[in-house]
């Protein structure tokens with residue numbers, strides 16, 4: 001009976017695992033997403049981009065070079081005004097910046113079920129994670145920023161130096177929310193200046 005029970009438990013977990021995989025599978029390599037909310041002098045931004053765009057790989061970091069590439073990318077992503085350049089006249093400064101690498105296993109709450117299957121093979125937790133991530137494939141960088149802009153009326157353009165920093169990035173889908181509504185844009189490498197028309 002114990003065997004039957006665990007089989008049912010694994011089946012029950014499948015839809016949730018499939019759904020999580022769909023989320024990261026849904027990202028398109030070369031395409032990032034930037035959401036910007038402007039409220040008075042406060043500008044809140046959220047950024048997502050595939051690992052392929054930022055470091056050129058999405059497997060779990062193995063070599064020192066991989067780890068160094070991820071650390072360097074996170075450091076660059078923590079400097080939003082160097083990537084998404086606002087007009088000097090807006091006098092923006094960064095009040096908060098966070099960046100991290102998200103991989104599938106870090107969101108997989110059902111990982112414990114898999115570990116039970118492999119327990120006899122003597123893998124420790126660390127090796128198990130590496131193997132899983134290699135098979136799974138997709139990672140994303142995620143960043144959140146808060147800016148304070150002394151003169152928000154001067155926020156008329158954003159220059160995406162992001163494309164120079166990350167050669168694999170091709171496009172960013174931008175959504176801007178202000179008190180007057182929401183607007184969507186696509187900013188491409190060929191034309192990296194977003195005119196906010198305000």
Ligand SMILES: [Zn+2]
Pocket residue numbers: 024027029050051052058137138139
């Ligand atoms: Zn991917």
